[in-house]
Amino acid sequence: MDLQLLRQAAETWNNTIAALNNQEKEGLNELDQHIHMIDLHHLDFKSDAIKIASIISQLSKNNLYNQEIIALIYNFYIDGGHHEKAYDYIKNAEKHLNGLTEKIEPKIEMLINDAFSTKLESSLQGSFSQILTLSPESLVRIVPTQLNDKRVLDEFILNEFVQTVKIIKEKIDGLSQITFEDKYNDLLLAILRLRLPIWGWEISDQARIGKSPTKKGAGESDLIIRAGGNIIALVEALVLGKRNRTSTQKHIKKTTTYADFVERYYMIIYYTGTAVGFDKTWESYKDDASLTSFTKDFEFDAARGYVDLTAKFPNTKSMRIAKSFHGDREFFHLFIDLSR
Incomplete structure (x- = not known):
């Protein structure tokens, strides 16, 4: 394309537009997209990045x-x-x-095939490194929805547990002989160790932190999640075959x-009880948990009660x-529900 001729054409066009009255200019509105397409070539030769970016943002999908x-x-x-x-x-x-079943031209096909370049790879690596430096609260806002669609850290972590439990449920036959929470936790931990490191987090079991319920030494949590060396979540687990107020309150207070x-x-x-007792035991668990003799800082807020989140997770x-x-x-x- 001859740059001199392109410049002359652009100048002639701009002078023509300037000579039109407002009514005549309005009549050109339906040609805006075509005019933008032509302008792109001229602006490309001028390397006018600002105007090119502006025009790109105005193009319809078909023209883009x-x-x-x-x-x-x-x-x-x-x-x-x-x-x-x-x-x-x-x-x-x-x-x-x-989608248009349009034959892609060879030069465009070549761009598509060569799009994943060394520079793109380097750019993505840099972006990924920056992502892992984000705070957990910020990181969860940019995770692809197909991996985890929750955008608040609390629910993001909860969703990681939910997705992990789904995998465990698929293997339910292999769990039939398990009776201790540690064994369930081993499976939970093994799967989460495959998921959480993607975000630069780590999960470990039975780390001794804080103080024990007897106040004599460090307490032992079932699972803890760390990000950048800082603990962002504590996890306590228990097995219930039926209502067991003593066990429920012992575990929840331990946290x-x-x-x-x-x-x-x-x-x-x-x-692990019978299928028919699942919902009844869930209700009794909530009652027992709410009546736990918490310390003052952890008292159960009876006025707010429980918020059911089940529907938020498909x-x-x-x-x-x-x-x-x-x-x-x-x-x-x-x-x-791991009922038999």
């Missing part, structure tokens, strides 16, 4: 992925060092063109003796999920 300008826009992002944006654009263009600086507490209850027919309030802290309760 018009094969005449795909290479121009893709290279505009590449030249600006926006390799991830360029990659997203070219893959979206491919998806759009395939309050570990570390009072932790903001998130999770109770995992493995129900495919949880075999679970009950709730939240309770304890001073300025929240406890999450995950009741899992």
